[in-house]
Amino acid sequence: MVDRTIENFDCGHRACGGCGASSAVRMILKGAGKNVIVVNATGCLEVFSTPYPETAWKTPWIHSLFENSSAVASGIEASLKKQGRLEKEKVLVFGGDGATVDIGTQCISGAFERGHDFTYVCYDNEAYMNTGIQRSGSTPYDADTTTSPAGVCSTGNKLPKKDFPQIIVAHGSPYVATATMAYPMDLMKKVETAMKTKGPCYIQVHTPCCTGWGYDGAKTMEIGRMAVECGLWVNYEIIDGKLTTVKKVKRVPVDDYLMAQKRFRHLFKPVRNDAEIAKIQAIADKNAEKYGIDIE
Amino acid sequence: MALGIGCTARPGNSRNNKTGSWRVFYPTMDTEKCTKCGTCQLICPEGCINQNSDKTYSIDLDFCKGCGMCAEECPDKAKAITMKMEEK
Ligand SMILES: Cc1ncc(C[n+]2csc(CCOP(=O)(O)OP(=O)(O)O)c2C)c(N)n1
Numbered sequence: 433m434v435d436r437t438i439e440n441f442d443c444g445h446r447a448c449g450g451c452g453a454s455s456a457v458r459m460i461l462k463g464a465g466k467n468v469i470v471v472n473a474t475g476c477l478e479v480f481s482t483p484y485p486e487t488a489w490k491t492p493w494i495h496s497l498f499e500n501s502s503a504v505a506s507g508i509e510a511s512l513k514k515q516g517r518l519e520k521e522k523v524l525v526f527g528g529d530g531a532t533v534d535i536g537t538q539c540i541s542g543a544f545e546r547g548h549d550f551t552y553v554c555y556d557n558e559a560y561m562n563t564g565i566q567r568s569g570s571t572p573y574d575a576d577t578t579t580s581p582a583g584v585c586s587t588g589n590k591l592p593k594k595d596f597p598q599i600i601v602a603h604g605s606p607y608v609a610t611a612t613m614a615y616p617m618d619l620m621k622k623v624e625t626a627m628k629t630k631g632p633c634y635i636q637v638h639t640p641c642c643t644g645w646g647y648d649g650a651k652t653m654e655i656g657r658m659a660v661e662c663g664l665w666v667n668y669e670i671i672d673g674k675l676t677t678v679k680k681v682k683r684v685p686v687d688d689y690l691m692a693q694k695r696f697r698h699l700f701k702p703v704r705n706d707a708e709i710a711k712i713q714a715i716a717d718k719n720a721e722k723y724g725i726d727i728e
Numbered sequence: 729m730a731l732g733i734g735c736t737a738r739p740g741n742s743r744n745n746k747t748g749s750w751r752v753f754y755p756t757m758d759t760e761k762c763t764k765c766g767t768c769q770l771i772c773p774e775g776c777i778n779q780n781s782d783k784t785y786s787i788d789l790d791f792c793k794g795c796g797m798c799a800e801e802c803p804d805k806a807k808a809i810t811m812k813m814e815e816k
Pocket residue numbers: 474475476477498499527528529530531532557559560561562563568
C-alpha cells in the first residue's frame with residue numbers, strides 16, 4: 433500500500449505555478465516509500481528544486497551531470513549491495529525526457545544491461561524545457577518548439593515521438609510502465625511496483641508543462657487526462673516483456689487536446705490544417721490498435 | 729550559509745523561499761463544502777495544502793503560488809475552493 437503521508441519534497445521550490453513535473457514528483461516519492469536515494473539529471477526538476485544553497489528534497493539526493501544519472505545510480509546501487517543495505521534502501525533516478533531519450537541513453541543502456549537494482553523515472557514534458565523549450569526525441573509530431581519553430585515553411589517538429597519504453601523493454605527489463613500525473617493513484621502504484629521489483633525498472637511519466645506547452649497552469653491535470661482520452665498518450669505496464677495492463681478509453685478525436693495548447697496552435701490558425709491534424713490522428717489510431725485501448 | 733562536508737544542505741531548507749509572493753490569485757477553501765477527499769492535497773505542485781488534526785485541510789499561503797490546480801480539480805460535488813484576485 434502506498435503511504436500517502438510521505439512528503440519528501442518540500443515547499444519553496446522554484447517550479448512554475450502549475451508545473452506538472454513538481455506535482456508528479458510529490459506523488460512519485462509517495463509511491464517510492466521511505467529510505468530512497470534520489471539521483472537527478474540536469475533539467476527543470478534539478479534546477480527548480482535545488483537553487484544553491486537550498487534544497488526542496490527531504491531524502492538523500494545527488495546531481496552530477498545531464499547525461500550520467502544512470503551511471504551514478506549504478507555506483508550507489510553497487511555500494512549499497514556491497515554493504516548489505518539494498519534490502520532496506522532503494523535507488524531512484526529522475527531524468528527529464530531530454531536527459532533520458534537523447535543524452536543519457538548510453539548510461540541508461542549500460543545500467544540496464546548490467547542489471548542494477550534501481551528504478552528510472554523519466555518525467556516527460558516533451559522538450560528541453562529548462563533551457564527554453566528545445567525539441568527532444570520525445571517531442572510529439574508537429575509541436576512548435578524554439579528549435580522546431582512553426583511558420584510559413586514548417587508545421588513544427590518533423591520527427592515522431594521516440595518510443596523509448598520499448599527500447600528499455602528490449603534490454604530485458606523486468607518492469608516497464610507508462611503513467612501520467614493526471615492519474616495519481618495509478619502513477620503511485622506503478623512506482624511502488626517498480627521499486628519492489630528486483631532489477632532495473634523504468635517508468636515514463638507524462639508531465640504537462642504549462643510554460644512550454646502554452647496553457648493555463650490550473651489545467652495541468654485536465655491536459656494530462658485529455659492526452660490519454662485521445663490516445664496520444666497510452667498508460668500500460670510491460671512485465672518481463674509482456675504487456676499486462678492497458679488503460680482503456682472511450683477515445684475522442686485529437687482535436688481538443690491539440691487546440692488546448694499553444695504549441696499546436698499553428699494547426700488551427702489562421703486556417704485549420706486538415707492534412708497535418710489527420711497525421712496526428714493517425715498516430716493516435718496506431719497507438720489504439722497497437723495497445724488495444726479502445727472500449728468497444 | 730556554510731556548507732557541510734559533501735556540499736550538503738539541510739533537508740527542505742527551500743522553505744526559506746516564500747513562494748507565496750509570486751501569487752496573482754489566491755485560493756479560499758470552504759471547509760463546510762469540503763468532503764475531505766484529499767485530492768487537492770495530493771496534487772498541489774507545492775505541497776502546501778496540509779491536513780489538520782480534525783482531518784480538514786488548510787492552504788499555507790506562505791508558499792501557495794496560486795496556480796489554481798486545487799480549485800480546478802476539487803470534485804464537482806464539493807467545489808470547495810474558489811480563486812480570488814490577490815490585493816497587494
Ligand atoms: C552536457 C550538457 N548539455 C547541455 C546542458 C544544458 N541543459 C541543462 S538543462 C537542459 C534541458 C533538460 O531537458 P530535459 O531533460 O527534457 O528536462 P526538462 O528541463 O525539460 O525538465 C539542457 C539542455 C547541460 N547542462 N549539460
